[in-house]
Amino acid sequence: MSNPVSGRAAANVAAAALPRLALLSLSLPLLLSSLATSSANIALPTLAQVWQASFQQVQWVVLGYLLAVTSLIVGVGRLGDLFGKRRLLLGGLALFSLASLLCALAPSLPLLIAARALQGLGAAVMMALTLAFVGELVPADKTGSVMGLLGTTSALGTALGPSLGGLLIAALGWRAIFLLNVPLGLLALWLVWRQLPGPDRQPAAPRPSFDVAGTLLLAGSLAAYALAMTLGRGQFGVRNLALLAAALLGAGLFVLVEARVASPLLQLRLFRQPLLRASLASSLLVAAVVMVTLLVGPFYLAHTLGLGSGAVGLVVAVGPLVAALSGVPAGRLVDRLGAQRMQLAGLAGVALGCGLLALLPSRFGVAAYVAPMTLLTAGYALFQAANTTQSMAAIDTAQRGLMAGMLNLARNLGLISGSALLGAVFAAAAGGAAAAASPAQVAHGMHVTFAVALPLVVLALLLSASAGYRALRPTLASSRQP
Template sequence: MIHTTFPATPAAAPPRGVLASLSLAMLLSSLGTSIANVGLPTLAQAFGASFQQVQWVVLAYLLTITTAVVSVGRLGDLLGRRRLLLAGIAVFTAASVLCALAPTLWLLIAARAVQGLGAAVMMALTMALVADAVPPARTGSAMGLLGTMSAVGTALGPTLGGGLLAAWGWPALFFVNLPLGAAALWLARCHLPADREREGAQRPRFDIAGTALLAATLAAYALAMTLGRGQWGTLNAALLAGAALGLALFIGAQRRAEQHGAAPLVPLALFFKGPALGAGFAMGALVTTVVMATLVVGPFYLSGALGLAAPQVGLAMSCGPLVSALAGVPAGRLVDRMGTQRTTLAGLIAMATGSAALALLPAGFGVAGYVLPLAVVTAGYALFQAANNTAVMAATALQPQQRGVVSGLLNLSRNLGLVTGASAMGAVFAWGAGGQGVVAAQPGAVAAGMQATFGVAAVLVVGALGIALAWGGRRHRAASRSA
């Protein structure tokens, strides 16, 4: 007899235990990114490697997440989200130990890729499991909590990593995941609802060809955006062209799979039956590009134009993750009270206002002119993220068997925004600074680059706002016709 897995009923697990296990899984995946960054100089010295070589310790993790997050979300739909999340936490924890014990840099990079696979599972399935296990009236609050834990992991990484490096050396950056991963595994086993087995239905086959095409496409795009550190060349253009070709081949393969009655990796019908999905993915990619701009451009502006020392730069930059962490849960509660449409618009308006202020205020108001608009941008992002994630996952209410792949697509849109923001917004900054080397640029040139970057950022957020308004109008007209 062939079995198909479906999520158990929400009553199968106490909500607090569910949220605790999913929150710790989300924290681990975000901590895995930020904690390694602070150790790159130490790793370069320990392995006698260049910066270009040790940066693959970070890139291997991010590239694996980007290429695998949709596929593992789909696997969760087919095999059972609870059991795959448990496997993902175990892989992440075991790979962390391998990272700490790696005798060479290239073995460390390979272990980081495996760690990224575990992180992709955790990222893809946490939001899907929230939709499975948390009542709809509390989904916004739960999404806000996950956003908070992601921000906490990002903010905690540099501080925790610095302390671990000073006390025990670079292996401690990865050994710290052993107790945290064990705790996450225990909580998930105890509290997540079991995958329910239904007999009599044939399980769709996993789309191996679509998975390979999508992974190659995403890898080509991510490499095009990251190689050369913002300096475009022939290789970047070739990779970008390869990504465009791969996307066309992937869409064709998914259409053929649907026409022949097979189960595609990404059902294209999702984007036509539920306009909320396409709108949510597009808006997520745009606003995450803007958030990444604050991380890429901020340090250069604070040090180059305002003349702050490294500790002061770090303190000013910590404002963003701190506000995001504090705003996540209140933002989720606002979503539950006000609905997703109004809170999405409010978050985007705040981001557009903060981005415009970042382009105009710092030159006249110094550090305060940077920190206060940054707080507005990150608070708006926390509100948008909670609302958008809730709206997109709610759009799968009639197709709960597709929540894993939809959650994976949400995370993919975020990661694509991050890699695009790091490259494209960095290029805008360099262009605005007059094309000179940013490190050696004069304060006035750095300030001009800052204005250009966040002028473009404000335009991107306004574009996302236009998508939100069009989506809301379409939904309103549909509701009027059905009435």
């Protein structure tokens, strides 16, 4: 005869294990999406050699993926809200796995680029809906910890991509970096199928229609903006201006459509909420600053400090490693001390790191780079956990997929804008072609770039502080009444 006490204990163990497996089913898709971004970068020289192509041609292996993610992530988030997050996440994982196989089998560069765009569509689904699922699986007082864990997972994928991709290319060839995603994608598919809640319960009211016109206009506008910021080899010419004009025109038409359709993709009234406006704007600004660390850092370490390629890789990996180690502690701090307070603390850390990178002279060596970068990256991890937690808590359950898509969109737009605009600042401050600049010119370029980046972080800090005060003002006013 079984012991009832041991039976209850076993049940408790099983109940405790289920959330961990469910969280693994959310973490793995995020790991795959970030791994697919960073591992492809390391393959570009090999691809250029295999197909005798220029850097600008093989660059589309990365751009095609990022454009698909950026232009479609809001639309797929909304689709998840309307038709079921679990169902769409399963479809996204299946598409990602199939597209990864097509990438590995691609017989030509154009077909590889097309398969990468398909892979980006699957990744957009995975990135949007994993965040949206957190509110349905995790109690409110544990949301920050889970967001921190997911941030750690994403940073881990970014950190592992270059080293793992390099090992696979050296041992098995470039196709192996795409083949790796297939069994991992199928494992994630199985975990989601087994661990996440069943088909979403649909409300009794008729399901709102999907805003096809708004989705196409937004996707087209975002794609035009992304192309305007990335084409031209660092030169902003007529083609870039035309694409930027098309993006602005598309954005204007999108606003007009959203104001008239019965079930808009993006309800413009959401932007009346100060916290959500500040969260999206801050995410964009800070992502732009984080992106420039990946662009400027290698030049500074190699040309000014004279490090070899292996040492540069190790030092650059400090940022993603710190982000990975900071994610879970940052999430716990958010749960314990509050999202708004930790968001401001994280932004303060990013601002202090930027200030030190702008001021510390190169004669202090690698330490003068690593210490501020550690502070900046840890601050960013804390900001991300707090910002995501606060944004998802401020939105209705029925729109969490959309909100997750918007947060990812703001981050991607920040990465694209930071690469283009702050990259141009660095090139100009370093005397034009950074690769041919003297060590002193590169150091000057880095200092100027982070001096320009610092006001962006301060602006994000002011926006977040102002929005937090406006949100608390009614509570403060009522507490003062006798």
